[in-house]
Amino acid sequence: MTGAIASAELSYELVVNGRHHDVNGALAGESLLYVLRNRLGLPGSKNACEQGECGSCSVLVDGVLVCACLVLAATAVGREIVTVEGLAGPGELSDVQEAFVENGAVQCGFCTPGLVVAVHDLLGRLPDPSELEIREAISGNLCRCTGYGRILAAIDEVRRRRLGELP
Amino acid sequence: MASSVTLLGHAVERSEDPPLLTGSARFVADLDRPGMLHAVFVRSQVAHGLLRSVEVAEAAAMPGVVAVFTASDLPLADLPEWPRGEPPRAELGRPCLARERVRFVGEAVAVVVGSTLSAAVDAAEAVTVDIEPLPTVLDPLDALAERAPLLFPEHGSNEVLRQLTGAAGALDGSEVVVRGHFYNQRVAPCPLEPNGAAAWPAAGGRLDCFASTQAPFRLRAAIALALGRPEETVRVVAPAVGGGFGAKGGVYPEQLVTAALAERLGQPVRFVETRSENMLAMCHGRGQVQEVALGARRDGTIVGLEATMVTEMGAYCWRGPVPFSTSRIMATGPYRIPKLSLTSIGAVTNTTPIGPYRGAGRPEATAMLERMIELLAAELDLDSVEVRRRNLLAPSEFPYAAPSGASYDSGDYSAALAKALALLGYEQVRAEQADRRQSSCATELGVGIATFVEISGSGSEYGAVRVEPGGSVVVLTGSSPHGQGLATTLTQIAAGMLKVPISTVSVVHSDTALVPRGVGTFGSRSGQLAGNAVAHAVEEVLEKARELAAVELEADPDDVVQLEDGSFAVAGVPSISLGLAELARRAGGPIGAEWDFAQESGTYPFGTHIAVVEVDTETGKVELRRLVAVDDCGRVVNPKIVAGQVHGGVAQGIAQALFEAVRYDESGNPLTTNLADYAFPSAAEMPAFELGETETPSPRNPLGMKGIGESGAVGAAAAVQNAVVDALSPYGVLHLDMPADPERVWRAVHEGRRDGQDPFSSSS
Numbered sequence: 012m013t014g015a016i017a018s019a020e021l022s023y024e025l026v027v028n029g030r031h032h033d034v035n036g037a038l039a040g041e042s043l044l045y046v047l048r049n050r051l052g053l054p055g056s057k058n059a060c061e062q063g064e065c066g067s068c069s070v071l072v073d074g075v076l077v078c079a080c081l082v083l084a085a086t087a088v089g090r091e092i093v094t095v096e097g098l099a100g101p102g103e104l105s106d107v108q109e110a111f112v113e114n115g116a117v118q119c120g121f122c123t124p125g126l127v128v129a130v131h132d133l134l135g136r137l138p139d140p141s142e143l144e145i146r147e148a149i150s151g152n153l154c155r156c157t158g159y160g161r162i163l164a165a166i167d168e169v170r171r172r173r174l175g176e177l178p
Numbered sequence: 179m180a181s182s183v184t185l186l187g188h189a190v191e192r193s194e195d196p197p198l199l200t201g202s203a204r205f206v207a208d209l210d211r212p213g214m215l216h217a218v219f220v221r222s223q224v225a226h227g228l229l230r231s232v233e234v235a236e237a238a239a240m241p242g243v244v245a246v247f248t249a250s251d252l253p254l255a256d257l258p259e260w261p262r263g264e265p266p267r268a269e270l271g272r273p274c275l276a277r278e279r280v281r282f283v284g285e286a287v288a289v290v291v292g293s294t295l296s297a298a299v300d301a302a303e304a305v306t307v308d309i310e311p312l313p314t315v316l317d318p319l320d321a322l323a324e325r326a327p328l329l330f331p332e333h334g335s336n337e338v339l340r341q342l343t344g345a346a347g348a349l350d351g352s353e354v355v356v357r358g359h360f361y362n363q364r365v366a367p368c369p370l371e372p373n374g375a376a377a378w379p380a381a382g383g384r385l386d387c388f389a390s391t392q393a394p395f396r397l398r399a400a401i402a403l404a405l406g407r408p409e410e411t412v413r414v415v416a417p418a419v420g421g422g423f424g425a426k427g428g429v430y431p432e433q434l435v436t437a438a439l440a441e442r443l444g445q446p447v448r449f450v451e452t453r454s455e456n457m458l459a460m461c462h463g464r465g466q467v468q469e470v471a472l473g474a475r476r477d478g479t480i481v482g483l484e485a486t487m488v489t490e491m492g493a494y495c496w497r498g499p500v501p502f503s504t505s506r507i508m509a510t511g512p513y514r515i516p517k518l519s520l521t522s523i524g525a526v527t528n529t530t531p532i533g534p535y536r537g538a539g540r541p542e543a544t545a546m547l548e549r550m551i552e553l554l555a556a557e558l559d560l561d562s563v564e565v566r567r568r569n570l571l572a573p574s575e576f577p578y579a580a581p582s583g584a585s586y587d588s589g590d591y592s593a594a595l596a597k598a599l600a601l602l603g604y605e606q607v608r609a610e611q612a613d614r615r616q617s618s619c620a621t622e623l624g625v626g627i628a629t630f631v632e633i634s635g636s637g638s639e640y641g642a643v644r645v646e647p648g649g650s651v652v653v654l655t656g657s658s659p660h661g662q663g664l665a666t667t668l669t670q671i672a673a674g675m676l677k678v679p680i681s682t683v684s685v686v687h688s689d690t691a692l693v694p695r696g697v698g699t700f701g702s703r704s705g706q707l708a709g710n711a712v713a714h715a716v717e718e719v720l721e722k723a724r725e726l727a728a729v730e731l732e733a734d735p736d737d738v739v740q741l742e743d744g745s746f747a748v749a750g751v752p753s754i755s756l757g758l759a760e761l762a763r764r765a766g767g768p769i770g771a772e773w774d775f776a777q778e779s780g781t782y783p784f785g786t787h788i789a790v791v792e793v794d795t796e797t798g799k800v801e802l803r804r805l806v807a808v809d810d811c812g813r814v815v816n817p818k819i820v821a822g823q824v825h826g827g828v829a830q831g832i833a834q835a836l837f838e839a840v841r842y843d844e845s846g847n848p849l850t851t852n853l854a855d856y857a858f859p860s861a862a863e864m865p866a867f868e869l870g871e872t873e874t875p876s877p878r879n880p881l882g883m884k885g886i887g888e889s890g891a892v893g894a895a896a897a898v899q900n901a902v903v904d905a906l907s908p909y910g911v912l913h914l915d916m917p918a919d920p921e922r923v924w925r926a927v928h929e930g931r932r933d934g935q936d937p938f939s940s941s942s
Contacts, residue, residue, distance in 0.1 A: 048207075054204070054207070057205070060852065062453070062854065064852065064853035064854050095201035115818040115821065117198050118662070118663070118826060119369070121205065121370040122370045122420075146861045152860075153858055155421050158825040158829030158832075161825060163861065
């Protein structure tokens with residue numbers, strides 16, 4: 012990218028969690044994560060590695076799970092973006108979020124928003140994943156606190172609940 | 179919902195979780211203020227050198243740049259040598275911004291403040307740092323050698339700490355002596371949230387600082403000292419903190435600089451590390467060379483231990499003394515080792531400073547002992563379980579005065595061992611192993627045991643409880659939780675003892691403006707110290723309530739009892755009772771009490787962890803098949819929270835045993851500076867853990883609690899390491915340093931090391 016393009020200011024519109032947001036005076040090189048956090052006031056997605064290794068910034072773009080740190084915000088124009096803030100209504104928890112509470116799957120909570128988005132993506136695509144598929148699906152979401160065991164238990168609980176195996 | 183003392187011991191759901199799950203919790207990087215400026219540090223790219231000049235003019239003239247500071251424009255007192263020597267050794271201080279000399283790659287040299295983050299990042303690139311390189315020293319043993327390059331020439335040596343424990347002759351009377359030379363490798367704490375701080379001038383001349391810290395009161399004291407302000411003019415808040423593991427328990431130069439910038443510029447300033455900066459600037463953990471000899475009689479009874487532990491300090495004697503001293507205190511572990519001769523040395527090198535990381539000296543001591551037990555068992559041709567049984571302290575021996583000076587409180591170490599063996603099905607696994615060895619299978623099976631004791635809960639902690647006339651209960655704690663669920667634990671203690679619904683209790687913490695004093699969360703201290711402080715405060719509240727009720731009910735206080743519903747009545751007349759809130763209303767204000775709780779000395783959690791691994795001898799890959807962890811942390815308030823702590827600690831222990839190592843090239847350039855190069859394990863690498871527990875209350879606090887924050891990392895690493903060595907024992911392998919990554923394992927298989935020396939040991 013040449014300096015001229017990099018420093019050019021752009022204005023565009025993003026649709027995040029069903030709401031239209033105007034983005035004004037952004038640089039072309041700004042990541043979706045930066046724009047969500049710093050321009051749109053949606054800091055739920057976390058920045059923990061800025062290179063797509065940790066998954067803390069996981070969001071859905073047109074239903075595809077991405078690391079928001081690796082997506083240029085300007086390329087997400089016209090797409091449906093879903094962040095952790097859009098998984099449940101105000102004051103509510105989604106079934107995945109509830110299962111995380113019940114199973115003790117949250118500790119410091121910094122990886123949690125990205126993980127929750129990734130789990131919604133997994134169970135949306137694969138209603139009945141095997142343990143291996145679950146481990147693979149969340150292997151892009153690093154957690155330092157939990158050792159993953161309680162997270163796997165939470166995912167399994169949502170899986171069974173959605174399949175009607177649990178009340 | 180249960181609302182009585184039966185709350186203790188129940189897996190109450192964490193009240194902390196919903197804001198974290200929905201993204202509404204606020205971490206430092208999420209805090210915004212109008213006019214927020216952004217600080218970016220210029221860091222040394224040279225491991226050791228003389229700082230000739232720092233040219234900032236070009237950077238300062240760039241658009242969006244507010245200011246650029248070096249040590250000379252932003253004079254701040256050095257972070258003192260710690261623990262402070264007597265007399266203080268000023269030459270060992272750690273500067274906030276480097277002066278004259280740089281000592282590790284990543285050391286802050288200058289700071290750029292921009293109106294936007296990108297402006298500050300760009301300008302930081304334009305600062306020219308002229309460093310005349312000096313010879314580097316990276317290995318702690320090299321650092322101690324004669325004619326080694328000196329990091330602090332005024333000090334005259336790279337040895338900054340030395341302590342002798344016990345006396346010579348520890349091996350006298352031994353019939354057999356086994357020896358080991360181990361390196362407990364340097365690892366990176368890697369909390370998901372890197373370090374960060376934000377500060378701004380507040381009303382009344384106060385400076386408000388928000389930091390990702392485990393110890394706000396400690397940071398407040400340091401900021402006040404650095405800026406020459408009274409402590410009451412500084413407020414420190416730890417907002418949501420994304421993990422610390424000990425690494426956020428100390429004061430960092432970048433935090434003090436951020437506070438100084440806000441004061442100097444009179445505007446809000448925020449600093450947040452990138453991950454690459456975090457891998458350089460946040461302390462590393464472990465890093466200890468061990469030269470060990472264990473003497474025993476032929477029946478396996480230990481006679482004495484002789485050891486030298488050389489703990490890396492990294493570039494400064496800053497927080498490395500924590501693992502230095504804890505590994506010394508725990509040097510004889512759970513065993514009856516009558517004689518100890520220990521030399522503990524701290525050495526500075528041109529690497530990131532070492533600090534406490536989950537376990538902080540305990541895992542080093544445990545790995546050392548558990549490897550030695552295995553070597554002794556191999557030498558005597560005994561099952562190592564039998565060697566452990568013969569030497570573990572018995573319940574009747576407590577309180578036990580260890581040769582290091584530690585005073586163990588209580589324990590039944592053999593019971594934890596027996597429970598873990600039963601959970602595993604030890605005999606069956608050994609039988610499977612024997613079958614495997616009979617076959618020509620290239621995948622070997624290994625079983626590794628670690629029996630351990632660790633130390634928790636030193637110092638004191640503040641707690642307060644207030645019952646409001648409206649019925650709400652406010653708990654204050656001086657601790658500063660950051661993921662442990664302490665607010666839920668304290669809620670259970672307060673609600674249980676007050677016999678009120680947990681929904682009425684709120685916990686205030688991590689804000690020096692709202693809590694009068696405190697320490698913080700580290701060293702597995704908060705549950706027991708903050709918990710007992712709150713319990714004491716509750717007892718006082720109950721006593722005050724009883725007296726109030728006695729007046730209202732026109733009875734003698736001794737005749738007033740608390741009923742199961744939490745209200746107070748005259749004994750035998752439960753029909754006329756007064757609730758806590760009603761008593762507060764009648765008293766015209768809240769009923770409150772506060773307490774600073776300290777215990778006579780630490781408490782000593784213990785347990786046994788057992789790992790089963792499969793090692794592919796053709797590729798060197800280790801597969802962890804099972805991990806059994808039996809832990810004893812005394813009385814448990816919330817089993818779900820305790821299990822979570824074990825899970826996390828065990829995972830970090832496994833990570834050290836199999837995957838992680840901080841690496842440098844020969845010039846001191848770090849090679850593991852992001853989460854791609856540093857082998858941070860994912861869900862794909864972790865097995866399911868099998869947990870068990872025994873419960874031996876501590877006599878040192880009324881609730882009988884011990885810490886559980888670190889045990890997982892203490893036991894699991896040694897268990898997995900032992901399992902890998904066990905798997906390779908048919909190849910004559912007697913020892914393998916961590917991490918047991920495929921290359922190291924493959925080499926061990928193919929080189930058949932029979933001398934107890936690790937093929938990779940940095941100092942063999």
